[in-house]
Amino acid sequence: MASTMCVRMKLSDFIDTDIESDVMEMMDKTHTDLKTTIFLNLWYENDEVSATDLKNFLIRWEDKLHFRTKVTQNSKVPHGEFIFYDIVPKGCVDNKRYRFKYEYINNSKILDGLKQLYDCLKFITSDKPNKRQKRNDYED
Numbered sequence: 001m002a003s004t005m006c007v008r009m010k011l012s013d014f015i016d017t018d019i020e021s022d023v024m025e026m027m028d029k030t031h032t033d034l035k036t037t038i039f040l041n042l043w044y045e046n047d048e049v050s051a052t053d054l055k056n057f058l059i060r061w062e063d064k065l066h067f068r069t070k071v072t073q074n075s076k077v078p079h080g081e082f083i084f085y086d087i088v089p090k091g092c093v094d095n096k097r098y099r100f101k102y103e104y105i106n107n108s109k110i111l112d113g114l115k116q117l118y119d120c121l122k123f124i125t126s127d128k129p130n131k132r133q134k135r136n137d138y139e140d
Contacts, residue, residue, distance in 0.1 A: 012048035
């Protein structure tokens with residue numbers, strides 16, 4: 001079952017850190033294992049990430065980004081956009097347009113949020129057993 005999910009994360013919390021590769025590998029694992037198309041929405045505040053760091057990040061992960069990726073300079077979500085899974089630092093300006101949200105205190109907890117995303121998508125996209133109808137109104 002192929003589906004598209006929008007996942008939003010703060011780029012400046014994991015770019016050029018020791019968890020960057022783990023974050024991107026987990027996103028790739030979610031995409032390949034669950035056959036889910038992920039629209040990755042990365043954001044950062046104005047001076048948190050330099051243009052060269054951003055360019056190097058995109059070049060470094062170009063082969064792993066099998067999914068559409070959008071990078072913005074602020075945390076605001078445009079009016080017509082809906083976030084399926086929002087992974088944000090605690091105390092961040094609240095976005096009202098999301099289905100699921102994971103807040104973290106420490107940047108290393110981003111991986112826990114991605115694990116919960118994986119479990120959530122696995123549950124949603126897995127086959128469900130057929131339930132037997134309980135009503136018998138139609139029997140003669």
